[in-house]
Amino acid sequence: MAKKVVVEGKVIGQHVLNITTKQIDVKAPEIAQSAVPGQFVNVQVSKRNSPLLRRPFGIASVNKETGIITMIYRILGDGTKILRDVCSGDEISIVGPLGKGFDLKAKKPLIVGGGLGLAPLLSLAEGMEGKKADVLMGGRCEDDMFWTDYFAPISNNVYVTTDDGSMGIKGTVMAVLPKLLAANKYDCVYVCGPEPMMKAVAAECMKQKIKCQVSLEKYMACGLGACLSCSCEGIGERIKVCTDGPVFWAEEVGEW
Amino acid sequence: MVKGLYDNRLNTNIAGLKMKTPITTASGTFGFGLEFTDFLDLEKVGAVTTKGTTLEPRAGNKGQRAVETPAGMLNCIGLENPGSDYFLKETLPELKKYKVPVIVNIAGSSPEEYGELAAKLDVKGVDALEINISCPNVKHGGIAFGTCPESAAEVVEQVKKNTSKVVITKLSPNVTSVTEMALAVEAAGTDAISLINTLIGVKIDIHRQKPVLGNITGGLSGPCVRPVAVKMCYDVAQVVKVPIIGMGGIMNAEDAIEFFLAGASAVAVGTANFVDPTIAETICHGILEYMDDHKIKKLSDMIGAALPEGKLPTK
Numbered sequence A: 001m002a003k004k005v006v007v008e009g010k011v012i013g014q015h016v017l018n019i020t021t022k023q024i025d026v027k028a029p030e031i032a033q034s035a036v037p038g039q040f041v042n043v044q045v046s047k048r049n050s051p052l053l054r055r056p057f058g059i060a061s062v063n064k065e066t067g068i069i070t071m072i073y074r075i076l077g078d079g080t081k082i083l084r085d086v087c088s089g090d091e092i093s094i095v096g097p098l099g100k101g102f103d104l105k106a107k108k109p110l111i112v113g114g115g116l117g118l119a120p121l122l123s124l125a126e127g128m129e130g131k132k133a134d135v136l137m138g139g140r141c142e143d144d145m146f147w148t149d150y151f152a153p154i155s156n157n158v159y160v161t162t163d164d165g166s167m168g169i170k171g172t173v174m175a176v177l178p179k180l181l182a183a184n185k186y187d188c189v190y191v192c193g194p195e196p197m198m199k200a201v202a203a204e205c206m207k208q209k210i211k212c213q214v215s216l217e218k219y220m221a222c223g224l225g226a227c228l229s230c231s232c233e234g235i236g237e238r239i240k241v242c243t244d245g246p247v248f249w250a251e252e253v254g255e256w
Numbered sequence B: 001m002v003k004g005l006y007d008n009r010l011n012t013n014i015a016g017l018k019m020k021t022p023i024t025t026a027s028g029t030f031g032f033g034l035e036f037t038d039f040l041d042l043e044k045v046g047a048v049t050t051k052g053t054t055l056e057p058r059a060g061n062k063g064q065r066a067v068e069t070p071a072g073m074l075n076c077i078g079l080e081n082p083g084s085d086y087f088l089k090e091t092l093p094e095l096k097k098y099k100v101p102v103i104v105n106i107a108g109s110s111p112e113e114y115g116e117l118a119a120k121l122d123v124k125g126v127d128a129l130e131i132n133i134s135c136p137n138v139k140h141g142g143i144a145f146g147t148c149p150e151s152a153a154e155v156v157e158q159v160k161k162n163t164s165k166v167v168i169t170k171l172s173p174n175v176t177s178v179t180e181m182a183l184a185v186e187a188a189g190t191d192a193i194s195l196i197n198t199l200i201g202v203k204i205d206i207h208r209q210k211p212v213l214g215n216i217t218g219g220l221s222g223p224c225v226r227p228v229a230v231k232m233c234y235d236v237a238q239v240v241k242v243p244i245i246g247m248g249g250i251m252n253a254e255d256a257i258e259f260f261l262a263g264a265s266a267v268a269v270g271t272a273n274f275v276d277p278t279i280a281e282t283i284c285h286g287i288l289e290y291m292d293d294h295k296i297k298k299l300s301d302m303i304g305a306a307l308p309e310g311k312l313p314t315k
C-alpha cells in the first residue's frame, strides 16, 4: 500500500454547495499521486488543543497533474465550523491517503449513494478506468442534489430520489433499486451513505446475487489502526474501519 | 535543526532499561509501533510501549468507543487485542527488526494470570513489562487491582516472580491517594512506576438523552488531564526511589519538560500520536533546544529540578 504521509497542504479554494455543505481543494501532491478511489484523509482543523483530534473526510476527487485533492463536507460541529472558515492560501495539516479503496474490477458498475456518502463515490466514478458507471443517488430535497452536477459529466445514467419528491422520484433509493438491479446486468454495486441505506442496499444485492461493496463510517481517532476506536465485528475476525476499510465487501461486515 | 537525535544528552535509564531518548509511546495510542513506521523512524523513539496485551484475545467493548471532549477525548476500547500468542508469533518478530527497546503493556483478570502472561513474555525482544492495573474500561482486571494497594502489590509480586525483564507498574489516577499506591507497588518490588492512566469520565448526548459511549464511561486523556498528571508525578517523585515514566496530555516538548522537572526520568506521548503521528520522534528537537537555552548538559540534570529540594545544577 502507498506510503502514508503528513503534509501541510495549501488551501486552493472553497466553494459553497448548499447551506450546510462545502467543497475544499487542497494542494497535497504526495497524497494526490498515490490515492486510490475510496480512500480518505485525516484533517487537522486547528493547531490548538480544542478541537483536538483530526477529522476524517473521504477524498472526493484527485487531480494527479495539479496535485490537488478535493473533499466535500457537511458543516456539523466545532471541527467543520472551523474548516468552513479556512481561506485560500492557508495551510492545513493532512494525513493520508488512508484506508483501502474500492475494487475497480467491475465491468458494469452501479454506484448508490446518499448524502455525504456520495463524496468518496465521486472519486470512484472518476476513477473507474474508462467504464462509466450508472449512479443512483438519494437526498432529502432538491437542494441536496448539487451532486448531479458532479456525477452527470462522468457517469452513464444518473437516477435521483428525494424524500420530499422535489427532484427525481419521491422516496429513498430503495424505491428504485430493486427494479434497477433486475433490469440491468450490474456486476457490482458500490454504496456509501447512512447506515440504514447501506444495509438495505446490501440486503437487496444479496437477494439478487450481485456483488456489493460498502464504505463504512465509524468514529475514529487516529485513522492508522492504532487506537481501535473504529474496530468492529467482521465475520470471524475483528475489522478496523480505518485500515481494513473503510471499503468492505458487504459479506465481510458482521456488525452494522 | 538541532544536531542528531542520538545526542547522548538525552539518554535515560529506567531501572536498567536504557533509552536513547526519554520518550516512549503511551500504551494503546501507538498500536504495536508498526502502524507508525510511515511517519517516523522507530529507532529514534526511546522505547515502544505496545497496546495492552492479554493472555487470550479480547474483542473489547461494543458501541461507540471514543468521543472528543474539551481539549481531550474519552475512550472505552476495553483492551481489544489479539492476545499473547498472536503477539509472540506475528507482532514481536516484526518489531524485533528495529533496534528499539520494547515495553509490553500487560493486563489480566487475576494476579496469577498476570504472572502466567509475564512468564510467557519472558523472551528475547521484550525489554520490559508495563503492568496495567489501571484500565478503567474492563470489568475484570485492570482498575480493580489499581485502586487497592494490597491487590496491586499482589499483581506486582506475581509478575516479578515470573520475569527477568524490567517491571514497570502503571498507576491509575482514579484513587484517593496515588502516593499510597506508589509506595505499595514499590514495596512489592516494581522496578519503575508509570503514571497516569486515564481519568474516568462520561459524555452525554443531550439530543438522544443518553451517554455517548457504548460502555457509558470512558477514560479521559489529552491536554485536559495534564495538570492532574503533573501533580501526581510531582507527589510520587517525592516519596519513591524507583524511576518514573510520566504521561498525561503531553503534546509538545514544553509539556514533556514539565514532567522531567516534576521528577520523571522518561515520558510517554499518548493521545498526541493521533494528532501528530511524528511526535514520538520529533518532540526531542524541542527538548534539546530547551536544554541549550538553559545550558542543561544532560537530561538527568533536570529530572526533579522543580521538586521542593530540587534545582538545576549550577555551572
Ligand SMILES: Cc1cc2nc3c(=O)[nH]c(=O)nc-3n(C[C@H](O)[C@H](O)[C@H](O)COP(=O)(O)OP(=O)(O)OC[C@H]3O[C@@H](n4cnc5c(N)ncnc54)[C@H](O)[C@@H]3O)c2cc1C
Residues within 6 Å of the ligand: A040, A051, A055, A056, A057, A058, A059, A071, A072, A073, A074, A075, A076, A077, A078, A079, A080, A081, A116, A119, A120, A216, A217, A218, A219, A220, A246, B068
Ligand atoms: C472514513 C470517514 C470518511 C468520512 N468522510 C466524510 C466526507 O467525505 N464528508 C463529510 O462531510 N463527512 C465525512 N465523514 C464524517 C466526518 O468525519 C464528521 O462529520 C466530522 O468529523 C464532524 O466533525 P465536527 O467537529 O464538525 O463535528 P463534531 O463536533 O465532532 O460532531 C458533530 C456530530 O458529528 C458526529 N461525528 C463526529 N465525528 C464523526 C465521525 N468520525 N463519524 C461519524 N460521525 C461523527 C458526532 O457524533 C456529532 O453528532 C467521514 C467519516 C469517516 C469516519
Ligand SMILES: Cc1cc2nc3c(=O)[nH]c(=O)nc-3n(C[C@H](O)[C@H](O)[C@H](O)COP(=O)(O)O)c2cc1C
Residues within 6 Å of the ligand: A227, A228, B026, B027, B028, B029, B051, B052, B053, B075, B077, B079, B105, B132, B135, B170, B196, B197, B198, B220, B221, B222, B223, B225, B247, B248, B249, B250, B268, B269, B270, B271, B272
Ligand atoms: C485510545 C486509548 C487506548 C488506551 N489503551 C491503553 C492500554 O491498553 N493500556 C494502558 O495501560 N493504557 C492505555 N491507555 C492510556 C494511555 O496509555 C495513557 O496513560 C493516557 O492516555 C494518558 O496519556 P495521554 O493524555 O498522553 O494520552 C489508552 C489511551 C487511549 C487514548
